[in-house]
Amino acid sequence: MNLNQILGLRVREARKRLGISQQELGVLLQVEHAQTISQIESGERQVKAWELARLATVLHTSTSELLREESLAEPVVLWREQPENNYQKIETQFLQDSRNYSLVEKLAGFRPKSTLRSAGIPGEKIDYREAAELATEVGKNMNLGRVPATSLTKVLEEDFGVKIFYRENLAGSAASTVGDFGQAILMNSSEAPWRRNYNFAHELFHLLTWEDMPPQRLRKDDALRKKFESLADCFASCLLLPAECVLDAFSAKLEQKKISYADLIEIAREFDVSTEALLWRLVSLRQINADEVRRVRDDSAFRDLDRSTMAGRWTTPENHSDRYVRLCFLCFQKEQLSRAKLAELLGVSLAELRGKVKSLEQPASEAALSIA
Secondary structure, X not given: OOHHHHHHHHHHHHHHHHOOOHHHHHHHHOOOOOXXXXXXXXOOOOOOHHXXXXXXXXXXXXXXXXXXXXXXXXXXXXXOOOOOOOHHHHHHHHHHHHHHHHHHHHHHOOOOOOOOOOOOOOHHHOXXXXXXXXXXXXXXXXXOOOOHHHOHHHHHHHHOOOEEEEEOOOOOOEEEEEEOOEEEEEEEOOOOHHHHHHHHHHHHHHHHOOOOOOHHHHHHOXXXXXXXXXXXXXXXXXXXXXXXXXXXXXXXXXXXXXXXXXXXXXXXXXXXXXXXHHHHHHHHOOOOOHHXXXXXXXXXXXXXXXXXXXXXXXXXXXXXXXXHHHHHHHHHHOOOOOHHHHHHHHOOOHHHHHHHHHHHOOOHHHOOOOOO
């Protein structure tokens, strides 16, 4: 293909991502004739320098992207446990959702406060001590506080721009990826909230070590993959259960060197993690031994009491996060997205969109003015 054809292809791709017609693009570009866009996209018309700059602006991309010759390789998706069937379709949708999220962020003018930085430790040299130290450092840098699980997803999404999506009955619990859209996590919404918290922390470790240990290597080397999965578990445990905070909570419940099942479960609920994650963290902190964990875990009385505390705390998120939905709706209100494109981004029909839009609109009577 020649340069005009390449440019035409990239313009068409970018226009379709925005969900606008050739006529609508012509209005934005301020060209006199509607067929001009058709001629540009087919490569029949040479684009002037000022038109190229204008195209990049209205299509929310860059001139270098519009002139890019090669097709970008698809990002790698790293699974906790790769599903046996149909995972390619799930991956394709995950990557497309991530690009859509990036698009509405650009349209809304969002810039993350910060970005996730690589751990900077050569992959082969990362051990459990370094994973634990990394967790402590990340907890402080992200200002996750005493109970990190309660703020982790919000901080990842709103402060660091990590794209978060959910899917029911997702085999493998979770997956993560890094691409031109940034970093993204796909989570199994059917699992318990405290289990999801742990999975988010686990996937965060992979995002932080993405450059230090590329996922391509993990997918080819099963032994290396198992090691990194174990390191990610160590990181998650240390991040969500900060040593000092857990020890304080544990010692406050001890009576004559014993702690009741009810108190153990209360601590787990306080930190929003599973009781098993708490028990194994206490082993790593040398407060109990592994045999005692196995005994407690297998005790039906403990399991029954644990389950009795779950019902009121169980939540199941929608496929798209609240933040993503709000950004989509904001872009629609600003007339940056068509109604059809909004429906596509939210994964609903045009008929279903009416109810969705109505639920998101805030009546004027409920609006408030903030006074400094």
